[in-house]
Amino acid sequence: MQTHEIIKRFREHFERNGHKYIPSSSLLLDDPNLLFVNAGMVPFKPYFLGEAPPPAVRMTSIQKCVRTPDIDEVGKTTRHLTFFQMAGNFSIGDYFKEDAIRFAWTLVTGSVDEGGYGFDPERIWVTVYETDDEAIELWQKVAGLPTERIQRRDGKDNYWDMGVPGPGGPCSEIYFDRGPEYGKEGGPVVDEDRYLEIWNLVFMQDVRGELSPKEGHQPIGSLPAKNIDTGMGVERVAYLLQGVDNVYETDLVRAVINKAEELSGRKYGADEVDDVRFRVIADHARSGVMLVGDGVTPGNEARGYVLRRLLRRIVRSARLLGVTEPVLVQFAEVVRDAMGPAYPELVSGFARIQQVLKAEEDTFLRTLDAGSRIFENAANEVKADGRATLPGDRAFQLHDTYGFPIDLTLEMASEAGLSVDEDGFRKLMAEQRARAKADASAKKTGHGDQTVYRELLEQGPTEFTGYTELASEATLRGIVLNGKRISSAKEGDIVEVVLDRTPLYAESGGQESDAGTIVTGNAELEVLDVQKVARKLWVHQVRVVNGEISEGEHVEARVDPEWRVGARQGHSGTHVVHAALRQVLGPSALQSGSYNKPGYLRLDFAWTGGLSDEAKSEIEEVSNLAVRKDLPVSIVYTDMAGAQELGAVALFGETYDETVRVIEIGGPWSRELCGGTHVEHSSQIGPITLLGESSVGSGVRRLEAYVGIEAMRFLAKERAIVQNLSDMLKVGSDGLPERIESLVERLKAAEKELEKVRAAQLLGNAGSLADKALDVRGLSLVALGLEGVSGNDLRTLGGEVRNRLGTKPGVVALFSVDGDKVSFVVATTAAARDLGLAAGKLVPVFGPAIAARGGGKPDLAQGGGSNPAGVSEAITALTNELDKVLEQR
Template identity: 75%
Template sequence: MQTHEIRKRFLDHFERAGHTVVPSASLILDDPTLLFVNAGMVPFKPYFLGEATAPYPRATSIQKCVRTGDIDEVGKTSRHNTFFQMAGNFSFGDYFKEGAIEHAWNLVTGSEADGGYGLDPNRIWVTVYHDDDEAAGLWKRIAGLPEERVQRRGMQDNFWSMGVPGPCGPSSEIYYDRGPAHGPDGGPVVDEDRFVEIWNLVFMQDIRGEGPGKEGYPILGTLPAKNIDTGLGVERLAALLQGVDNVYETDLVRPVIERAEALTGRRYGTNPVDDVRFRVIADHARSGVMLIADGVTPGNEARGYVLRRLLRRIVRSARLLGVTDPVLGDFSAVVRDAMAPAYPELATDYARIEAVMRAEENTFLTTLASGSKIFDLAAGETKAAGGTTFSGDKAFQLHDTYGFPIDLTMEMAAEAGLTVDEDGFRKLMAEQRARAKADAAARKTGHGDRSVYRELLDRGATEFTGYEELESEATVLGVLSEGVRTGHAGEGDIVELVLDRTPLYAESGGQESDAGTIVADGLELEVVDVQKVARKLWVHQVRVRRGELVEGQQVLAKVDPEWRVGARQGHSGTHVVHAALREVLGPSALQSGSYNKPGYLRLDFAWPGGLSPETRSEIEEVSNLAVRSDFPVHVLYTSMPEAQRLGALALFGETYDETVRVIEIGGEWSRELCGGTHVERSAQIGPVALLGESSVGSGTRRIEAYVGIEAFRFMARERALVQNVAGMLKIPSKDVPARVENLVERLRAAEKELEKLRAAALLSSAGEWAAAAEDVHGVRLVAREVSGASGGDLRNLATEVRNRLGAGPGVVALFSGDQAAGKANFVVATTSGARELGVAAGKLVPSFAEHIGGRGGGKPDMAQGGGGRPAGIPDAIVALRVGLAGAVADR
């Protein structure tokens, strides 16, 4: 049974059972506790946490998920994937254990002809929580399972929670026996390779308190409404139904391996080491494509770093299989063809996805070249010092800074005749993971207790009137302070306020919230911020300027009209610039994030490199031509499928309702899903003035612009600046660029000449210093601080002084310090006579390095380095003399 058929049967089964089919959410949701959606229930968290009332009593979905905690294990086992699809059915206070077990059993064991999966019921095993007699009894009654195939486990395995205080409950897991060839008998408590988990049913019935990990926390009570949350692993079930050993060999994953076989000339299944590399490529290619499709771009932090690591592991695995040419484009095309039937955006947005992958691959290939140079230098130093082990901290630096996987470093080290200090590397990696885990734990506090809004949400969504009016009469439904509903507030207080209706826009879609006031007789509130809770409740943060605020009060909410004019210009200007980008650069230049406020906009978009001045000018011109054309701005409310059919663009990471709002500027020229406030015609945006364009990560650029009166003011400042420069140079304004370019060239030439004179002046001191060399046990030593010299100056000067000392025993040690910057540099050079005595430059460094708080190294003839304590240079020179004396005395 093909994977797409497995998905269809699941959704059809539960739709027939009265469930609402909910499309997969983006992998990126506005959730401070998660980098990515990692389970099917994540989009439904507001309903389980009590922050909102579910719009349906039961639902079903196939949710795309990414889990990255075990990236290093991918390919080594049959169970670890980064991207996977989780099929789930959910009940919000509707059916409970009996319904969940009955639905699951009927689908898993139902005949294929009747829409089921047709699994042999005699090979089904289940686990339940150790004291859940009810679930155990239901499995025996509904499924007819014998006692021995219903196994009991503790909290670690069969009790679920979100990891924070809130809903929790026992679970029941469904396993399938793959047969004696895969391991010993005895059920999942004995062996989970033979007995493969395919479905987890969570009976959400309790409330957990504070506590660590998966067990050890108290159960505080019972939920008022019991819920069901289940998750079936689509890829795991596909492996069983397709009769393959693991998820990498299923119909949607194996094609990537086949493409890798064609590129490498090697065969999957013939070499265990190569097989791991093939599986890494297949898994990570899917994950990378799906993440990019949802708006993630490679970077050095958070989501971007995870994506970068995945893509670089693909390139590294391909290189270890013998391919040095670019590969990510090939693999992404295979993923597109396999997955597009379920995720059509992979086909429609493929040009952008491929561009991001290719840009990252090119960046990594450049990084590989740079990192290889660092490796060669470090390996050379190790061998010159007589060592055979490449240090763990150097291996970690290569991994952390240059993206070198440890096995690549180990392979390069072996080629150089070295081993790698794996223990040292693993220790540093463990420390990094501990920091990451602490950060993740800190993020888990981000949810907070938002159940205080539940009662207000149950009374209905806030009516937003801001599209039609700037002032609205309203009733105060709730007054809250620090998470507690107080019901009132006095002068000077800053509180949260919920109204039944409001014209004030809540921050979303990149647009800042409105400024304004809320007034009544004797009452004046300043609106500080407006945010949404559960996408339905507008929460106003207000400062009480005068009067007393109480719940039930009638008030007038007013938007600052000047603010709204600028806000509309900023948001509509963002749409115009986005459309101009796509017209000039092509359809792959898709927005991946934005921010706008009155008179200003910022737009991030996928693009592999910087834009030329000519391209920026063209984008600005196209934007202003759209303004001059005075396009009508239309608002259309429609369904999501119809909006997609019309070609409306959606913002990455946003979640949309069944009915969506589409903004058209000039018809199809600009058509986007958007809930923001907009002008009525494009001419109302006013002029668009681009401020600049920059990088915000590999494959992502940022463009900024002023619009409206702010654009006028910006251009006036620029004009005044040019006029002032023209006045100083006494030339017409049009000649300023050429004259400034000429002055810059002359300045650079003068600086180069000054540098030559300064270097010559320094070198002229070499003979004098050599003549004044002191004697240390028969070795002539020149050790001094050279004020204002750079590292390059020191190296050139040390070489010249060494030449002046001749072939006899001699050592030159030159230091420079920058007190303001807190930096010290040094170079140590030895003559051939000194080296014949066994005096090596690199071995002298440890004698003084601690005095300048630094380190360094090099070859016997020259060593260099730096530190952070320039004030310690005099002590370092004294220590060097002592070290040299000891080195000579030892001979």
Template identity: 60%
Template structure:
């Protein structure tokens, strides 16, 4: 049975049982504890917590999930995956244990002809919580599972919670016996490779308190309602029904491995080491494609860092398998072809997905090239010192600072006849992971208590009147002070106010909230911010200037008209810039985020590489030409599918309802899904002036611009600046660039001449230093403070020249400078001194700490820098003592 069919049968089974089918949420949700959605129940958390009333009593979904805590184990075992699909059915105060158990059993064991999965009931085992006699009795007496195939387990295995205060409860897990060839007899307690968990039924009936771990917390008491949350692993069911050994051999994953075989020339199953690499590619390619589809871009922290790491592990695994050149597009294509039936966005948005993935591959291939040079330097240093092992710290620096994988370090070391201190490297990596885990745990906290808003979420959405008017009469539904509902608030108070209707725009879609007032006879209150709760309830954050605001009051809510005018210009200007970007750069330049406020906008978009100046000028020109056309701005509501067929652009990673609002400017020029406020015609935007363009992450660029009067003011300043330069340089404005270029060229020539004179002066001092060399045993030693102001580069030249003037005698030269509080230093020895046992590198390592610095190098020359000039005399003393000790 194909995986797509397994998904479909699950949803059909529960829809026929009266459940509402709910689409998978984005992998990115606004949850402070989650980088990515990692379980099927995550989008339903507000219902389980009682913060919102669910619009249905029962639901079913197949949720896409990503878990990356065990990323290092992916490929090493066949049990770990970063991306997986969790099929679930949910009850919010409707059926409980018996309903969950019997519905799961009927789907698992029902015949395939009747829409079931057709599992042999004699091979199914179940576990229940230690004291859950009710669940055990249902399995035994209602379903008919023999008691010898029901096992009781403790909290660590059969008691579920989110890991933070909130709903929790015992669970019952369903296992399938794969047969004696996969492990020992004795049920799940004996061997969880043979007895494979395929479904977990969670009976949410209690509330947990503070604590850590899976079993170190207090159970506070029962929940108001008993809920059901189940999760069936689609991939696990797939490999059982497809008769293969693990998920990597199923219909949606094995094709990626086949492509890797084709590109590398190696065969899956021939080598354990290669098999790990094949599995890493197959797993990570799926995960990366799904993350990019939901709006994640490679970066250096958070979600972006996870994606970057996944993509780079694909690249390095392909390289270690022997694949030459770029491979990412091939893997992304296979993922699209296998997964698009369930996730059509992989096909419709493939151009952007592949562009982001290939861009990261290109960047990393460059990193590998530079990392190889760094490795060669480290290897040369090891050989020069007579060693054969690259230190764990060096390997860790290559990995952590330069992104050079340890796998390649080990491979290249072996080719160079060297080894790597793997134990030291692993220890440093373990320390890094421990610190990261501790940091993540310190930032993990309970879900914000939004229950105070539940009444108003259940009541229905705030009526937003701001599309039609800037002043609305409204009723005060509630006043909240510090999260607590209060009957009234007086002058000087800062409170939250919920109205039944409001013209003030609540921050969303990149547009910041309106400013305005709430007034009534004897009352004035300034609205500082407006935020949404559950995307439906407007919460006005206000400061009361005079009078008293009381729940139930009739008030007038007003938008600052100048603020709204600027806000509409900024938001409509954002749409124009987006359309201009796509016209100039092509369809791959799609939105990756935006922010607009009165007079200003910034727009992030997917793109590889810096924009040329000509491209920026063309984008600005296209946007302003469209503005000058005075296009009508039309808004209308329609079905989501119809809007997409019309070509309306949507923000990636955003969840939209069945009905959406479309903003159309100039017919086909710009059409986007948007809930923001806009001008009536494009000419009202005024003007768009691009301020600049920069990178904000791998594959993501950002443009910033002023609009309207702010654009005019910016250009006026630029014009004044240009006039000032024209006057100072005594040339017309159009000749300023040529004049500046000429001045820069003359400055470069002067600087080179100055550098030459300075070097000449420095070298002239070499003879003086050589003549002053002191005799220490058999060594001629120069250990002095360098001339004031000598740069590190000149210092190296000077030391080398002094050493050359010392003839065949054993010679050691050490100079320490003092340049603007920095202490550059260089040490050099000739062959005769080295034969006596004097090493420049060793000397530097001994005295560098005395000047607050570090340094290193080879036996003939070493250098470094410090920050404490007061230590120079002591450092020179150490040099003399050390040379005297070696030279006798």
């Protein structure tokens, strides 16, 4: 049974049983606890927590997931994947254990002819939480499972929570017995390779505190309603139903291995070392394409760093299979063809995916070349010192700083006749992971007490009236202070208020919240901020300017009209610039983030290089032409399918309701899903002036612009600057570039002359410095501290002083202090080197005194330090060391 058929049967089974199908969310959700969606239930958390009303009480989904805690282990086993699909069914306060068990059992063991998977019921085992007698009874009642095929396990295996305070509950897992050839008898508690888990049913009923029931601690309470959260591993079910040995041989994954075989000329299954490389390529290619498809770009932090590691492991694995040509786009094409039927965005967005992958591979190939040179230098140093092992810190530096994979380092070391201190490398890697884990844990948050907002939401969502009016009569539903509901607030208090209706826009979609006021008969409130809770409740942070307010009062909420004018210009201007960007650069230049406020916009977009001046000018011109054309701005309400048919652009990582709002500017010229406030005609945006373009990470660029009156003020300021320069230089504005260029050239020429004079003066001092040499057992030592000599000049001076020492043994060590930094250079004469005194090896002698970093060759070494106060100590340490070494000769 093919994977797409497995997915189809799952969806149809639960739709027949009254479940609403929910399309897969993006892999990127706004959750501080997660880099990526790593389980099928993640998009449903707000419903389980009661933070938002669910679209239905019974739901089902096929969610794309990525888990990356053990990237380095991928491929070494045959059942772990970083990208996988989790099929799930969910009940929000509707059915509970009995129906969850029944739905799973009938699909798993139902006949193929009737839409089931046809697993042999005699080979099904289940596990339950150690105290869950009810689940045992239901498995016997619903499925007829004998007691010996139902096993109890403790919380580590059969209790589920999110790892932070929040919802949780006991779970029951379904296993399939693959047969005696795969392991020992005795069920899942004995052998989880033979007995393979395919489905987990979570009976979500508890609220856990800081300490988890997984570790034996008691829950701190119960959820408002009992819920069901299940997850079936699509790839695991696929390999069982397709009769292959592991997930890598299933139809959608094996396709990538086939391509790798074609490119490398090697065969999967012929060599275990090669097989690991094939599996890494197959897994990471799917993960990489799905992540890029959802808007991630390679970088050095967080999500971007994970993606970069995945992609570089593909290139490295292909290299180790003997493939030297670029591979990422070729593997991506296979993933697109295999996964496109389930995820059509991979097909429609493939031009951008291809562009990101190509740029990253080009960058990494350059890194491989640079890393190879750095490795060769390190290997030569090791051999020159008579050692045979590359230190762990050098291997770690290659990995961490230059992105050089450890197994490539091992292979190159072997070719050079060296070993690698792997223990030292692993220790440094473990320390780095511990730091990263601690950082991630610090960023994780529990799901705090949302009771006060749930209570207010039960009265109905806030009605937003701001699309059609700037002032609204309303009822003050609730006043909140520090998470607690209070009955009143007085002058000077800063509190949160919830109204039944409001014209004030809540911050979202990159648009700042509205400024405004809320007034009653005897009080005035200044609105400081407006945020959405559970996407349905508008919460206004306010300061009571005068008077007193009480819950239940009638109020009037007012938007500052000047603020709203500017806000509309800023948001509509963002759409116009985005459309102009795509017109100039092509459809792959998709927005990946934005921020706008009155008079200002910022637009981040996926692109791999800086824009030329011509491109920026063209984007600005296209934007202003759209403004001049007075294009109509219209709003279309539809569902996601309808929006996709219109070609509307959706933002990466955004979550949309069933009914979506499409903003059209000039019809098809600009169509985007958006909940913001907008102008009615493009001419109302006013002039658009680009401020600049910059990089905000690998593969992401940023445009900034002023709009409306702010654009005019900016241009007026620029005009005043030009006028001042014209007056100062006594030339018209047209002649300014030429006059300034002439002045700059004259300044450069003057600086060169000054540099020559300064260099001559500096070198003229070389003789007097050489005359200050100390005699250390027949060796001339010039070790001095200087002030304000730059690194390059210090190097030149050190070499000249060495030359003045002639043919006798000599060492020159010069230190130059500049503020809180110190630069140094060490130079040795040929006679000194004959005595075994190499400049590079002398640096560690004095380095600790000045907290130095640097090194070099036997004749010359240089670097810098961060402790200028240690120069005197450094000179003493060097002098003593030379005296000791020469005494022993």
